[in-house]
Amino acid sequence: MIRFIVSRLVGMVLVLIVVSLITFLIFQAVPLLAKSSPVYYYIGKAPATPELLKSLTHRFGFDQPLPVQYWSYLAGFFGKNITDGTSAAVACPFPCFGYSFRRNELVSTLIGQAVPVTISLAVGAALLWLVGGLLVGTLSGLKPGSFIDRAGMTGALAAVSLPIFFTGPVALLLFVYTLGWLPDNDGYVSIFTDPVGWFTSLLLPWLCLALLFAALYARLTRSNVLETMNEDYIRTARAKGLDRRTIVVKHGLRAALTPIVTIFGIDIGGLIGTTIITESVFNLRGLGALSIQSIRDMDLPVMLGVTVVAAFALVLANFIVDLLYAVIDPRVTV
């Protein structure tokens, strides 16, 4: 078990190094292809004079060979001092993603503000789609062709076809502005200062985001349940004289839902940093909004930071899935 964990951890670190290398190279290559200096993208605007450009290029180390730059980029992650372009050095403690000259803020501070929003959004939506998708999928899969199955799968098809930029504004219009059931919160409310406000402000984003995934999960669960209930070991369970509930829950669902764990881990990990549309529609300043803003501003350090955090979330989720699999599927040896 320990060997398994260590080897997976080493794998995780390797993946993250590769991700950082690729993002580093892309962001080096883009300015070169655009025939300009990385400095523009780094500070987010063109330096006033050629002399300033030259001094900034030297100060940020863009005149050094690429491997040296990459190394200082990697090593800097564990903390360094950054000149903010104007005056004294700013301390950038671990985890240091650099400094946003556009916003005059440490990237880690910006990410730190955005992460709770995104995690609240992702976890809440994930719970909703997991419960909804598995419930509809299981009921449909147990009775294929029934009314529940047809209604569920029609609903799933509709839900999967409706984009969030449609459902989001419609939901806002209906429940907030017309019916007034939910308060018109401007953005995210922290769970620690106002739990009720946190819940009401996130309810619609959760529902809209969950709808899409719930539809996918319902279809996936349905086909898994259908397939499993036709397995030979289900026939064996019936031949033993077990009751229907034990057959379905202990023998059927255990096998049918195990593959869902994989998809769920990847989905929830992948959501970090990619809930751009949901965050935009509902004015939530999470990682998605941060990344889209940094792209608009050409704020290179923020883009790099969000990318690495999103990659880390995905890799971590995969790691947890691997660990879970070793526990729930006895055929997986660790």
Place this chain on the structure above:
Amino acid sequence: MVDTSTAYAPRDVRDEQPFLVVDDLHVHFPTDDGLVKSVDGLSFALRRGEILGIVGESGSGKSVTAQAILGLHKGSKAQVTGRILLDDQDLVPLSENDMRAVRGDEVSMIFQDPLSSLHPFYSIGNQISEAYLVHHKVSKKEAKQRTIAMLQKVGIPNAAGRYDDYPHQFSGGMRQRAMIAMALICEPKLLIADEPTTALDVTVQAQILELIKELRDELNSAVIIITHDLGVVAETCDQVVVMYGGQCVEKGAVDELFDQPEMPYTWGLLGSMPRMDRVRQERLTPIPGSPPSLINVPKGCVFNPRCRFSDRVEGDRCFTEHPDLLPTHGTKEGITRHEVRCHIAPEERQQILLTEIRPSL
């Protein structure tokens, strides 16, 4: 393994009443393409302590029959009619819930492929004791002890140590032994083995069949072995039912049927079986053609499209008239009466058997 010296004294089963009577069983499946008549009017009877072999090609209705006896078609679209009397209780009209009490307890089944028939996520011990717990009000600890004893009985070494092992950690033969332990844990009065040795190599096959026989002796159960291997039937069974196209085409006591087969399909089966006890012949004789569609069953005799001998019958009765299952000439009355479904006149059949079939077997 099983100690047979004390438990079992040879008895004469001939006088006993049949324990299982299958009477005019039909299992039909409605599909989009039409009604699939998987089993169409099957009858046989079996006494306790007796082993019945059901033989036939794939799709002849063997497994469907077994699953019908266990009531596994309940809750599906299958239409099951006729009577299945187990100790004078008809199982056909029973509800799924009432049938549950019978399954695993009075009737249990050994399935064909033990790897896919065992649940991959639960240990062997868990799965076997589950089968015991569902019919007995005992503690989990007692069930575990019984399971370990049963695993020992079916010849699994270090049974206690292997209780928590998963199916994928067992070898093929050991898995089938575990499957048998699961089927026998409640000491069923009727054991159905659906091709129990198909997935196993020959040495293990013999051990498994021997094990089933020993356990039959000890529990005095009735046993049905479903197989396409006539060698298995000859070695283990007391009576045999030959199925073709969902119907019984010939049945009888094993020695009588092997000695005096009368149905052209049975001849074909025997001719396509390798024999170690005869001088090696040039080639095995396959039966030409393939089993009939169970949706459009051939008119007349089900076997007529593949039968070499339909010209021995007056007119075209083989193609127009469905033959009845009739006792053969000179067979003894009783459950194991030799019966054949064929239009060829009995004397003619004897003649064909003597002059054309025997020499080439």
